[in-house]
Amino acid sequence: MAPVFLAPEIIGRIIFFLTHFNPPGYIPNDWRLLPDAGQYACVSRFWQDEIERETFATLRLNLPRLSRLNSIMTPRRRRFVRRFNLFIRLPAPGPRDDPETDDERLRNNQALQATLEAFLLTLSQWTAAEVHQDGIKLYYFANLPREERPPSPMPQPRVSAWVHRYKKSVLELTDPERIAQLPPVIAITELMMNQRPLHQRHLANTLFQIKHPIENFTLCDSVYTPDQAWPSRISERLWQGEDRLSESIRILSQRVKVLVIEDIAINDEIFYPRALSVGLTEPRWNQLVYLRLHYLPIDPSGELLFLPDPNEAESYDSEASVDSDASGNMPEITFWSLSIATPAIQKLHLAAARAVLQMPALREMELEASLGNDDHWHQFWYQKGEYSAKAIWTSNSGWIPEDDVLECWRKVPRKHWNMELKVTVSNDKHAVFFGSKPTID
Helix, strand or coil, rough: CCCCCCEEEEEHHHHHHEECCCCCHHHHHHHHEEECCCHHHHHHHHHHHHHHHHHCCCCCCHCCCCHHHHHHCCCCHHHHCCCEEEEEECCCCCCCCCCCCCCHHHHHHHHHHHHHHHHHHHHCCHHHHHCCCCCCCEEEECCCCCCCCCCCCCCCCHHHHHHHHCCCCEEECCHHHHHHCCCCCEEEEEEEEEEEEECHHHHHHHHHCCCHHHHHHEEEEECCCCCCHHHHHHHHHHCCCCHHHHHHHHHHCCCCCEEEEEEECCCCHHCCHHHCCCCCCCCCCCCCCCEEEEEEEEEEECEECEEEECCHHHCCCCCCCCCCCCCCCCCCCHHHHEEECCHHHHHHHHHHHHHHHCCCCCCEEEEEEECCCCCEEEEEEEEEECCCCEEEEEECCCCCCHHHHHHHHHHHHHHHHHHCCEEEECCCCHHCCCCCCCCCC
């Protein structure tokens, strides 16, 4: 009998079902890679490529594993990597109920320095021809200690007890100048932080070091939760004074086609410099097609961008209200009470319009405040279609853009496409449609 040859697409599906499983009780079609999937790689070179494309798509890294990474990841395998999960192994903490000591903070910062140095030195050996064409996502984890609890049939959160101890704790590099002198890494196109934050100064300096060509870039900070994002709790990690992070994002944005910024404290410098230095030309974004900015309601100097609505103050409970203390000091401002935009928001939208005047390729811009309350929202959507351009502002507080903001935005389609802008100002939360990040050719 003549041998039967199957099409590569059919073999690929066979390999997929041999190496994946759908856990019971999980989302339908949420397929997971089997722990022993690698055993099928020895069947043939085709099988090896198909399986390693899955097994090396996401790599979990820490300091010990980084020392072995390049001996395992041959140039052929490097092109399969789509994501790094980089874990900073922090030393054992002191007692949970005691404040973090200076010595403990130093040891944690040294762990960060050592891991980041090893990561950069290792990845600097990867060339542009060896990595995936879409680049690699970097997820940074510096986890809170895990709370030991008796076995339970129901899953329970195990880190919340440590949140209070570390709510003002910021990880900082012990020698940022040494990091800046390391060889560049050209593979990373998306950065996401989790649980233990980095100081914004170091994050800004990191973005300034990105020199290689890049088309899509995402920066996301998942550290903040609704009860954490306030001046008394995050001021230590913000850049007090000059906003280097917004400046570094603006400079990077002039070289990309797609930019997504999630849950980052910024100000209007992210769009346009407040004062152009002598000899510098206006910024221009010749390639930028899509920009999404989901920003915190506080700027890097600690100034609130939104204030509580006094008409709603009585509707909040004792844990989420605006109450004056016995001494008559400034009332406590909590995440859930913010709604009213400050003048800084007008400046932000005006700076955005001035920037879009220098963005001839822009098709879509989304600006959304992270207010953390379903009853409070502040959103903006700009879209340029084939035959029309529209801008929609919607806010539950009744906020409207000032005349100079509207006039600057109306100039945008007139300048680039000789058409008029359709403007909508609404209090309907569903007036805007934030689509998914587009695929750029």
